[in-house]
Amino acid sequence: MRPTDFPVIDGIEINNWNRELFEHLHAGGVSAVHATVAVWEDARRTLDRLISWDRHFREHADLIRPATCPADVLAARQEGRTAILLGFQNTAPLEDEPGLVEVFHRLGVRIVQLTYNIQNLAGSACYDERDGGLTRFGRTLIAEMDRVGVLVDCSHVGNRTTLDAIDAAAGPIAITHANPLWYCDSPRNKPDEVIDALARRGGVIGLTLYPNFIGGPQTSLESFCAMVVKLAEQIGIEHVAIGSDLACHWTDQDLATLRYGRTRPDAPAASWPSWQPWFRDARDFPRLMNGLADAGFGDGELEAIMGGNWMRLWNQTMKQPR
16 A cells, blocks of 8 residues: 555654655655644744744745645645644643734644643643643633634643533544553543543544553554554544654753743653654654554545544634634
C-alpha cells in the first residue's frame, strides 16, 4: 500500500521545524500535518511564531504550503506539497481576551487545545490533582471557537474538563494526540468515559506514537496496531485517526521548558525519550500503514484512519465566522 493512494494526515507534530523535517513529510507521503505554533507563549510571542511560519512558507514553498481547510489539503496533494494547518496547544496565546480567537483565526490558526498539563483560565489539565471542570471563561472560548471555525482540542486536558467541553461545543471536538487508558496507564491517556463521549458527539481521537504514552520504545508495531483494532471496535472506525506528536530537533532544556513553561522556575531536568525503531519520524508513516494493513484493516478503513476522519472533522468545524 502506497501512502499516496489517499491523503495521509498527521493530527499533530510539535517539531522544531526546518527543511529536513519538511523533507521527511514529503518522503513519508504525508499530505497534511497539524503543526503546533504555540504552547506557553502570550499573544505577542505567538505573533513571532507565526512570523516564523510565514518565513517557512516562503523559503520552503516547494515542499509545504499553508492550509486553513480540507480543500487546501487536496490542493497541496495535487501540487506534490504538504499542507500545514496551524494550531495552539494551550489557550495561553488568547490571554484573557476571547476576541483573540477570531484575530488568530484570521492569521491562519484552526485548532486550539484548551489546557497544557496544568490548569489555566479555561479549565483543568491532565496532570492537575483536582479537575475543576470547564470554567465560565472556557465556555466563552468554546462558543467563540464554534462561531469562527476553530476546532477544540482536549489532548492535555483533564477528564472532567474534557467531558464539559464535549457537552459545551456546538459540534464535535478532537483529542489530537492520546491513547486509551486501557492501553497505557498515563494521565495523558483517556478513560473509556471520555473516549466514548467524544465518539457519541462525532469527535475524533488521534492515536499518538509518543513513546511515553504507548508503554515505551520497546512496544511493538503489532501491539500498537492491535490497540487501533480494539479501539475501532469500541467506538467505531470513523472516530479513530493518527496524531503522532512527533517532537524532533529539540534539546532537553527545550523539553523542560515545554513541560512547565514559566510555572516552575525550579523545573527538574528532563530528557526526551527514545522512539521505537518502527516509528522515529514522518518517513515511517508507510511502515505504520503497512502494520495497520497487516492487522486486518482494508483499503477503505486505512483511508479513514490515516486521513479521512480528520478531513471529515475539519470539514465540519473549519468554517467561515458567523
